[in-house]
Amino acid sequence: MTRTVDAELGAAGVFGAEHRRLLGYLQRARGDGPAPETSALRERYTDDVRATAVGTWRLRMVNEHRSSGVFAGLHGAMMECGSAFAVQTTVLRMALDEVHHAELCGRVVAAFGGAPRAEAEAVPASVPRHTGVSPLESAMRNALFVGCLAETVAVALVSHERSLATEPLVRWTLDQILGDEVSHARFGWTFVRDALPGLGVEAVVRTNAYLRVAFGYLEAAEHTFLPVADDPSAELAAQREALGLCRGQDARDLFADTVRTVIVPQLGELGLDAASAWSGRRRMAA
Amino acid sequence: MVHPDAVNPRHAEARRRALLAAAAVASFAAGAAGCGAAVSLSPGDAASAADGAPVQAAVDASSRDAAADAGADVVADAAASCDDCALLLPNGTLPACTPAYLACLRDVMTRTGQGCTLACAAWGPFAPPAMDGAEA
Numbered sequence: 001m002t003r004t005v006d007a008e009l010g011a012a013g014v015f016g017a018e019h020r021r022l023l024g025y026l027q028r029a030r031g032d033g034p035a036p037e038t039s040a041l042r043e044r045y046t047d048d049v050r051a052t053a054v055g056t057w058r059l060r061m062v063n064e065h066r067s068s069g070v071f072a073g074l075h076g077a078m079m080e081c082g083s084a085f086a087v088q089t090t091v092l093r094m095a096l097d098e099v100h101h102a103e104l105c106g107r108v109v110a111a112f113g114g115a116p117r118a119e120a121e122a123v124p125a126s127v128p129r130h131t132g133v134s135p136l137e138s139a140m141r142n143a144l145f146v147g148c149l150a151e152t153v154a155v156a157l158v159s160h161e162r163s164l165a166t167e168p169l170v171r172w173t174l175d176q177i178l179g180d181e182v183s184h185a186r187f188g189w190t191f192v193r194d195a196l197p198g199l200g201v202e203a204v205v206r207t208n209a210y211l212r213v214a215f216g217y218l219e220a221a222e223h224t225f226l227p228v229a230d231d232p233s234a235e236l237a238a239q240r241e242a243l244g245l246c247r248g249q250d251a252r253d254l255f256a257d258t259v260r261t262v263i264v265p266q267l268g269e270l271g272l273d274a275a276s277a278w279s280g281r282r283r284m285a286a
Numbered sequence: 287m288v289h290p291d292a293v294n295p296r297h298a299e300a301r302r303r304a305l306l307a308a309a310a311v312a313s314f315a316a317g318a319a320g321c322g323a324a325v326s327l328s329p330g331d332a333a334s335a336a337d338g339a340p341v342q343a344a345v346d347a348s349s350r351d352a353a354a355d356a357g358a359d360v361v362a363d364a365a366a367s368c369d370d371c372a373l374l375l376p377n378g379t380l381p382a383c384t385p386a387y388l389a390c391l392r393d394v395m396t397r398t399g400q401g402c403t404l405a406c407a408a409w410g411p412f413a414p415p416a417m418d419g420a421e422a
Binding site for chain 1 (some may be wrong): 296297299300301303304305307308309310311312313406407408409410411412413414415416417418419420
């Protein structure tokens with residue numbers, strides 16, 4: 001059993017209008033400009049490159065849509081721990097951001113001639129309720145994984161792709177997504193920085209233990225979606241880069257460097273033994 | 287082995303900026319955001335924060351330069367061997383992201399050595415694991 005992810009479903013109805021109204025608020029607040037013209041995009045690339053773009057951006061659409069469920073689940077965790085309304089509003093906005101990202105990715109799929117539609121796993125993602133710890137510590141763990149780990153890596157990956165992308169629609173899309181990923185990552189770092197000191201020494205020990213699991217899980221998840229293949233020709237690689245399609249090994253290296261040179265030291269600043277957690281991470285199958 | 291990014295100035299610069307961007311968000315010191323406290327990550331604040339990241343200020347100029355580098359000529363990809371993936375992607379109705387789909391892609395990539403229809407799609411966030419490593 002699967003569920004349908006369709007970026008165009010219901011766009012013309014009442015909910016579509018409300019959806020556009022809400023996104024309009026966010027886009028005006030950020031000063032986003034209109035999307036670039038895409039009419040000639042299909043003719044500019046070979047069928048092979050176009051097919052790669054369609055497949056990859058469609059998978060991104062699915063993954064971004066799934067991520068909305070993660071933030072929706074995080075909202076429940078934030079309610080349970082008694083967070084400020086402002087925190088809850090921010091988390092809900094991040095859930096909306098991810099739906100918007102899915103829509104943006106679907107727009108790129110359509111621009112290349114593909115259908116912005118796919119079938120995905122039936123049960124959407126959420127967040128765990130960590131047993132044996134307080135609601136605040138449970139929420140903090142989830143914010144740590146989502147913001148300090150996954151979204152901080154996402155900032156590096158999207159920034160890298162944005163720097164290399166030259167196709168205007170792709171760059172415009174990556175601009176929108178990168179700005180949101182930055183705020184998502186900062187939310188995690190800010191929340192953990194604020195919550196961890198009040199949880200006590202034992203919570204730090206437990207969080208160090210959790211980090212071993214979290215790092216191993218993150219590595220497996222990243223590698224699943226960062227496939228490594230033989231190098232294409234230089235010219236083909238350039239075409240792919242123009243469309244925001246990274247080289248798998250480069251992305252894996254960037255992921256590892258982001259963990260080692262950014263995440264581990266910054267978690268160390270918060271009093272966590274992230275270096276030991278990374279080196280002793282629990283290896284999991286991708 | 288020399289890392290490819292180390293010998294390609296554009297890649298090296300993109301990589302440097304990516305790490306700088308990640309460092310900027312990780313070292314971000316905002317006001318209290320925890321439970322029972324106020325937070326000020328409004329959309330406007332978030333946009334300002336993004337614009338203020340060191341990496342952002344330097345991106346546009348070199349990317350415009352990089353536009354000239356994008357290959358306009360067509361290079362035939364040996365993507366015919368990716369037909370197995372194509373069969374799984376009939377007009378968007380295929381089970382993208384399901385274990386079966388990913389297993390098929392991995393199988394095709396192993397046999398052909400190609401990225402096939404799957405490039406980087408690891409933006410996340412993924413669902414956090416429980417302590418036993420299981421998904422929620």
